[in-house]
Amino acid sequence: MLGWFRKKKKSPFPDSPEDDASRQQPADAPGEEPDATIEEPEITDPAVAQTAPPTKPPAAVVPPEKPEKSSPSIFKKLSERLARTRESFTQRIDELFLGKKQIDAALFDELEEILVTADLGIATTMELLETARRQVKRDNLSDPQQLKHIIKDALKSYLTATNRPAELVMPQQGPFVMMVVGVNGVGKTTTIGKIGAKFHAAGRSVLLVAADTFRAAAISQLKIWGERNDARVIAQHEGADPSSVVFDAMAMAVSKGYDVVLIDTAGRLHTRANLMDELKKIKRVITKQLPDAPHEVLLVIDATTGQNGISQATLFNEAIGVTGIALTKLDGTAKGGIVANITRELQLPIRFIGVGEKIDDLRDFDADEFIEALFATESDDDHSSDQLHTSES
Numbered sequence: 001m002l003g004w005f006r007k008k009k010k011s012p013f014p015d016s017p018e019d020d021a022s023r024q025q026p027a028d029a030p031g032e033e034p035d036a037t038i039e040e041p042e043i044t045d046p047a048v049a050q051t052a053p054p055t056k057p058p059a060a061v062v063p064p065e066k067p068e069k070s071s072p073s074i075f076k077k078l079s080e081r082l083a084r085t086r087e088s089f090t091q092r093i094d095e096l097f098l099g100k101k102q103i104d105a106a107l108f109d110e111l112e113e114i115l116v117t118a119d120l121g122i123a124t125t126m127e128l129l130e131t132a133r134r135q136v137k138r139d140n141l142s143d144p145q146q147l148k149h150i151i152k153d154a155l156k157s158y159l160t161a162t163n164r165p166a167e168l169v170m171p172q173q174g175p176f177v178m179m180v181v182g183v184n185g186v187g188k189t190t191t192i193g194k195i196g197a198k199f200h201a202a203g204r205s206v207l208l209v210a211a212d213t214f215r216a217a218a219i220s221q222l223k224i225w226g227e228r229n230d231a232r233v234i235a236q237h238e239g240a241d242p243s244s245v246v247f248d249a250m251a252m253a254v255s256k257g258y259d260v261v262l263i264d265t266a267g268r269l270h271t272r273a274n275l276m277d278e279l280k281k282i283k284r285v286i287t288k289q290l291p292d293a294p295h296e297v298l299l300v301i302d303a304t305t306g307q308n309g310i311s312q313a314t315l316f317n318e319a320i321g322v323t324g325i326a327l328t329k330l331d332g333t334a335k336g337g338i339v340a341n342i343t344r345e346l347q348l349p350i351r352f353i354g355v356g357e358k359i360d361d362l363r364d365f366d367a368d369e370f371i372e373a374l375f376a377t378e379s380d381d382d383h384s385s386d387q388l389h390t391s392e393s
């Protein structure tokens with residue numbers, strides 16, 4: 001849970017007793033006020049809001065004692081949730097290699113078809129196969145099993161080859177602000193709910209912001225997640241100016257000392273230009289109140305949409321600068337190869353993967369764990385997870 005914080009080599013947060021005290025919930029934090037879900041923020045005067053000092057220093061996310069991936073059962077669950085991709089990808093590779101005595105051109109042709117079908121994308125597939133061909137030739141390899149290892153390693157290298165740090169860093173001062181964007185229906189609100197649950201479980205106070213005012217249902221849905229997570233929800237009426245909702249929420253987050261602000265945005269407006277303009281405006285409003293925020297612009301992509309997700313990412317990235325990806329619905333697709341395509345094409349880190357609709361079905365993305373889960377066979381599920389466990393301890 002919250003692996004990006006857990007993975008930090010050096011904590012930016014002081015360890016003094018005063019700081020421990022400062023990590024308590026804010027005075028009106030959801031944990032102390034169960035019925036705190038509200039529609040209208042208390043602070044609406046921009047002048048007051050902008051100058052209101054934090055009531056306490058920000059809290060750090062306390063690393064959980066046990067890393068999530070060290071549990072064999074959790075690894076097995078991940079592997080099961082990736083079953084459709086495993087069937088269409090790993091198992092097909094195994095079937096292809098079964099009984100084959102040599103690596104030849106025909107084998108590469110069939111491999112190409114499998115990789116493209118798993119949504120690795122043409123360019124990524126071609127590059128991967130070229131790498132593999134060169135390695136086979138250079139090392140004079142003949143065993144198809146060696147080729148499987150080359151594919152596995154190449155995929156892993158794509159998953160880790162991002163040009164930005166794959167770990168999020170909590171700010172020294174003020175709340176951690178995450179703006180969540182993506183086209184409609186990809187799972188933005190659900191992902192926010194799940195991320196909020198992770199923070200809540202780590203003892204952090206969370207403010208959810210309903211900046212998708214385009215649809216009344218989106219506001220209601222966020223409120224439900226707020227109730228589930230004991231998180232305050234800042235919302236206005238349908239059709240309200242999203243930037244004004246965000247302005248009020250930011251003011252409240254700063255003045256009340258919330259640890260985390262998660263902002264839900266619209267996925268659909270009358271035109272794409274309108275949507276991008278609205279997102280840019282929201283981002284400006286955030287930055288005006290907290291110069292180093294948003295700390296994360298998380299783009300949610302639905303894995304089942306395949307290559308379309310790449311175009312969406314390019315569009316959002318050009319407009320507002322995406323810093324991380326949440327890839328949802330990996331449980332419902334046979335085309336999980338999109339993961340490698342996204343990281344290679346976009347050079348953006350994947351922060352989370354969604355593997356189901358339930359609250360705990362959002363996982364911190366870990367390239368090693370993902371590849372092991374994808375390549376795990378039923379018989380070695382437990383063995384693989386043991387290895388992961390050992391390497392962690």
Ligand SMILES: Nc1nc2c(ncn2[C@@H]2O[C@H](COP(=O)(O)OP(=O)(O)OP(=O)(O)O)[C@@H](O)[C@H]2O)c(=O)[nH]1
Nearest residue numbers: 184185186187188189190267328329354355356357
């Ligand atoms: N199977 C599966 N379903 C998911 C996952 N993440 C989200 N969903 C489902 O996807 C559907 C759409 O999710 P929402 O959170 O409403 O999507 P949204 O992007 O906020 O949609 P808009 O508000 O229309 O922009 C819901 O039925 C979710 O339960 C996932 O990882 N796996």
